[in-house]
Amino acid sequence: MALLPYDGAMIPELRKFHEASATFHFAKRDIVIRQDWKQLGVAAVVWDAAIVLCTYLELGAIQLRDRTVIELGAGTGLVGIVAALLGADVTLTDREVALQFLESNLRENIPPDQRTRARVRELSWGVNLRQFNPGSYDVVLGADIVYLEETFPDLLETLEHLSSERTTILLSCRIRYERDQNFLKMLGSRFRVERVHYDAKKDVHVYKAQKRTVREDL
Template sequence: MALVPYDGAMIPELRKFHEASATFHFANQDIVIRQNWKQLGVAAVVWDAAIILCTYLELGTVQLRNRTVIELGAGTGLVGIVASLLGADVTITDRAVALQFLESNVRDNIPHGSGSRAQVRELTWGTNLCQFEAASYDLILGADVVYLEETFPALLETLEYLSSEWTTVLLSCRIRYQRDNHFLKMLGGHFTVERVHYDSKRDVHIYKAQKKMKEEL
């Protein structure tokens, strides 16, 4: 997929994506996230869905301390970093092309010896899933991962593989097109899905999904 940068001068709303870094305050500390739109495009900027998901995690609605968490399509790593700082044991994943950039943000915001637990690993949805232990995570996080229709089957396969019946999945996204609703319908065939939060200002939804028991399928 070619990632073509927008012209920030032509679209004022997107100028923030051309900033070299963005600073956020979560888990009682400032988190400075480096961005690199020109090199990595959408994978290297902080989207509203990530900010809203971090805010939701900070509310404490979901138990994080000492829980095993995996973030899919992490991009800059903000969500995984916040989950780690809130006490989770987090695996932060993305495709190989984004890993070096992702690792730098994690390293800068979770210093060695801080007590927070986070590791960065390569994960392309639907590929080599056997490198991860199946059904072994308490929580799966994804911010703005529902946007490319051709990736929906692989994303669903990945969620199914990583989930047990006790795993909670939280997906933060905008519903931009009908295809996004189509993914939620696909997800609902294998998971019980409910909307647990909506930020009207940024038009971001958070959906909670839990794998259906075999007798429910």
């Protein structure tokens, strides 16, 4: 994930991202997420794609309770925190520079008696994959991680490594540019992909992907 601070005074639409915290209500709880745009940029604010994905998870369209879940590019941790509060066993991942910040949000929002359900680990896409057992997750989550074209091959490699044919991948994103469509085509060459949710107000899509079976590839 790119860590690119911006000058909020120059972009009024981004002013909300410069608030020290943001409060959300999911899983019957108020979740207070600390933000730190000045130090960590895009990795440390809550984007609409994360909110939409949390809403989709809360709808119960996929089973989370007692499932093993991994979140890629977790940033503030909102999506992973909501998944844990909904009963999943969650590993929240991001690059090393963002981990301390991510851990602080986790500590503040997961009750002590549920703390064993969630942990933070470093994961740079396509780099340290051997530290994660291949195909060992029931669900892979990603919110607004499809935006840097140079990361697409590593992201695809990571999705392939973490998932098996039984894994459900949920990616929440805006389709801004042709490169975003290109990623969906790349994803579709290796996974079965369908759009399962669309928030028209926020213009955010949620895509579900699952590995193709050997028979499908023949």
